[in-house]
Amino acid sequence: MSTLSLNHVGKQYSVKGEQLDVLDDINLHIQPGEFVAIVGSSGCGKSTLLRLVIGLDDDYRGEIRIDGQKISGTSLDRGIVFQEHRLFPWLTVEQNVGLALENSPLSQAERRQTIADHLDLVGLKGFETAYPYQLSGGMSQRVAIARGLVNRPGVLLLDEPFGALDALTRANLQAELRRIWQQEGITMILVTHDVEEAAFLADRVIVLQPRPGRIKRIVPVTLPHPRNRADPAFVAIKDDVLSEFGHEPKPQLLEPVARPFGDYVFAW
Amino acid sequence: MSLTETLPVPALAAPAAAARTAQLLAGLRSRIWRGALALILPLAVLALWHAATLNGWVAQQILPAPTLVWSTLFDLWDSGELWTNLSISLTRVAWGFSAALVFGLALGVAMGLSKTAEAYLYPSFKAISEVPVLGWIPLLIMLVGIGEAMKILVIAKAAAVPITINTQQGIRNIPQAYLEVARVYRFNPRQLWLKVIFPSTLPSLFNGFRYGLTNAWLSLVTVELLASSEGIGYQMVWGRQLFQLDVVMACMVVIGVVGLAIDLVLQVIETRLLRWRRAAF
DSSP: OOOEEEEEEEEEEEETTEEEEEEEEEEEEEOTTOEEEEEOOTTSSHHHHHHHHHTSOOOOEEEEEETTEEOOSOOTTEEEEOSSOOOOTTSOHHHHHHHTTTTOSOOHHHHHHHHHHHHHHTTOTTOTTOOGGGSOHHHHHHHHHHHHHTTOOSEEEEESTTTTSOHHHHHHHHHHHHHHHHHHOOEEEEEESOHHHHHHHOSEEEEEETTTBEEEEEEEOOOOSSOOTTOHHHHHHHHHHHHTTSOOOOOOOOOOOOOOHHHHHOOO | OHHHHHSHHHHHHHHHHHHHHHHHHHHHHHHHHHHHHHHHHHHHHHHHHHHHHHTTSSOTTTSOOHHHHHHHHHHHHHTTHHHHHHHHHHHHHHHHHHHHHHHHHHHHHHHHHOHHHHHHHHHHHHHHHHSOHHHHHHHHHHHHOSSHHHHHHHHHHHHHHHHHHHHHHHHHTSOHHHHHHHHHTTOOHHHIIIIIIHHHHHHHHHHHHHHHHHHHHHHHHHHHHHSOSSSHHHHHHHHHHTTOHHHHHHHHHHHHHHHHHHHHHHHHHHHHHTGGGGGGO
């Protein structure tokens, strides 16, 4: 468990020589074991914020600290679940989870044990040797969550993990995620555009405002778990957050910069 | 007591096993059916050929009877001539293809990984590959003579082109998403190659190998027809010079069958290795 703090974090893309602010002056302090949800309309930079925290993008202003240490690059102490499951189709479920342990100090026996434990945790016992093409979208995302957790990271980042799932599966996985979070006590940051999902899971809902992405409001959710979606207090919080989405500025095109393969992997 | 305990298990297992056998049988039946479909066209051609020779539509000297070609095939095999020539040809393909593999993989990986390497090499590579094998033969004869080196070079060139292109494309098309996963889990270069780059490029590599090997086999026959004193292509030329068209046609059959066999073997290896790709089809 770790304390995560973002101080004056900003991010610019340059599109055709023009500087475009994606994130501006983000200040956020997240307590160990806290569940924070970041909501905002598409293009508000919420996914970009996660990319900075996970360490896939080092080009930003300000600083991101974990337990006082400035982050640099990726780390096994920060896990992530992407919107698409990103499982490798040529590996089985347990091998996919095992990818996260490639550089872990655990012994082979310990690895096997922890992979089995985490597949059990996400309810996929018995599917160890299945291939991704045999899994439904919801099952794939469960594997991705197991892969994100298997290193026992201090912080788990979730980038719209249930965005592509049908409503029923999504509700199931939200309940599962809540159980896992309460059971494991890991700090979680969930990026979503689903306000109900945010209110259902989070201790605090951060509302981002687009162009440039700034924190518009932070809404604390103090209702006890498990939350009832029909509870008037829950609905009130949901409506309160939704009201922040009211007046959007005129949309403009946002063009992300594609990075060539060479930049990602090797220097040559 | 033991009866009541053991009974349910076979009772449940039996229908499942029966269903599996039925499924296997159905699969086998559809395979046989498809195999039979593939034979219709060749059999029709054979029948037409037979009718043509039987009725004397074409002179016997120009179009020998299928039965004659068939017996010639066995004569050539029994005399050892066919096997000698075939093994010489296969050796040439093996050498040429191996050289193409080394060269094509190296070039494809370099151009796939580095835009700079691509900028340097791709235009020249493309220009060279646009000149067909036949166009290279006269120059190569002048440069390296008419011996084995020339044949292996020609075969290697023919095979290297698809291997290079498919390797390059395979590396280029590795999803960015997978590379990010590798970065999140802090893969070192060795892990990156073994766990991400190699497996995700493998389908494309196999495409290259298959096209490369087919190309190698085709150009082998070409080069042997033009400049050779042994090999299956030479045997064809020799048959034509003696106006023994049964020998020519027997050689054609052998070339076709060997080419088909090579492709089938690669196909089997491919489906074995890339079982996870079934979802895509």
